Amino acid sequence: MGKIAFxxxxxxxxxxxxxxxxxxxxxxxxxxxxxxxxxRPGTCVQCFGGTQEELNRTINTQPCVFCVDLxxxxxxxxxxxxxxxxxxxxxxEVAALTFAGAFGPDEGIRLVCRRAALMQAAAEKHPSGxxxxxxxxxxxxxxxxxxYENAYPVNYNCKxxxxxxxxxxxxxxxxxxxxxxxxxxxxxxxxxxxxxPFMDEAxxxxxxxxxxxxxxxxxxxxxxxxxAKPYGENGKVTLSEQINHPVYWQKSVENMIADGIxxxxxxxxGKTLCGLIKKISSQVRILNVENFADARAAAEELRRNPC
Numbered sequence: 397m398g399k400i401a402f403x404x405x406x407x408x409x410x411x412x413x414x415x416x417x418x419x420x421x422x423x424x425x426x427x428x429x430x431x432x433x434x435x436r437p438g439t440c441v442q443c444f445g446g447t448q449e450e451l452n453r454t455i456n457t458q459p460c461v462f463c464v465d466l467x468x469x470x471x472x473x474x475x476x477x478x479x480x481x482x483x484x485x486x487x488x489e490v491a492a493l494t495f496a497g498a499f500g501p502d503e504g505i506r507l508v509c510r511r512a513a514l515m516q517a518a519a520e521k522h523p524s525g526x527x528x529x530x531x532x533x534x535x536x537x538x539x540x541x542x543x544y545e546n547a548y549p550v551n552y553n554c555k556x557x558x559x560x561x562x563x564x565x566x567x568x569x570x571x572x573x574x575x576x577x578x579x580x581x582x583x584x585x586x587x588x589x590x591x592x593p594f595m596d597e598a599x600x601x602x603x604x605x606x607x608x609x610x611x612x613x614x615x616x617x618x619x620x621x622x623x624a625k626p627y628g629e630n631g632k633v634t635l636s637e638q639i640n641h642p643v644y645w646q647k648s649v650e651n652m653i654a655d656g657i658x659x660x661x662x663x664x665x666g667k668t669l670c671g672l673i674k675k676i677s678s679q680v681r682i683l684n685v686e687n688f689a690d691a692r693a694a695a696e697e698l699r700r701n702p703c
Contacts (some may be wrong), residue, residue, distance in 0.1 A: 405664030519588025561589030
């Protein structure tokens with residue numbers, strides 16, 4: 397019998413209005429937003445009506461997307477869908493860990509706010525951005541990054557899509573090199589070069605923060621971006637390293653499939669992860685939940701056609 401995984405959206409998926417329908421229709425989702433607003437006043441206002449410019453600032457993006465991710469998952473759980481494993485893309489990994497009980501809801505919100513502040517500070521200290529490189533093999537992307545002092549392949553999303561973190565000063569030239577090599581570079585809606593050495597200081601500071609936080613063993617497997625394997629004993633180190641190490645998303649999905657996952661449900665804003673998983677494997681079922689109707693439809697689909 398197959399298994400279900402929830403996969404939690406990451407930065408770049410944010411949009412004004414995200415989560416509003418969930419909050420209005422699902423008590424389980426509303427509880428997530430109420431907790432967030434109590435600890436970080438204004439979170440709901442930003443999610444439901446913030447400008448794109450406001451939402452694209454890391455210090456706002458992370459807590460807002462985290463809340464929508466977690467709210468969607470809790471809504472789906474309230475509809476009777478229980479996953480066998482979880483994973484999250486970048487920021488989404490914090491939501492995945494919180495959903496799996498490694499952190500309490502309030503701890504998760506506080507942690508994601510602190511993570512966002514540290515990464516925003518690092519981004520301001522080291523002006524940088526990210527671009528998705530399409531239609532080129534990983535080896536070519538590595539070679540192109542190697543031409544620059546501050547360019548790194550950081551997100552291994554799927555075949556033909558690798559994201560690079562690049563200094564602001566080199567971004568235009570890097571994108572031109574990608575085009576000359578026969579690829580396409582798409583700048584991402586993020587405010588820094590995450591998962592790269594630009595974030596070294598943030599990673600060190602987050603580890604110090606985590607040493608003061610109670611982190612429990614997750615109640616179900618949480619596949620890590622850092623090594624594409626379920627979290628083990630050194631969870632705090634793994635989570636801190638996630639900030640300045642590459643995201644091995646394709647390998648994570650492949651490992652989950654090898655471990656019996658045959659249904660993936662993206663919880664949170666957008667369908668980015670659905671698109672990536674579709675490119676990784678044509679043999680799995682893929683659903684997304686970003687509003688209440690999605691949750692009802694996914695729950696009905698899984699009742700009618702269980703794994």
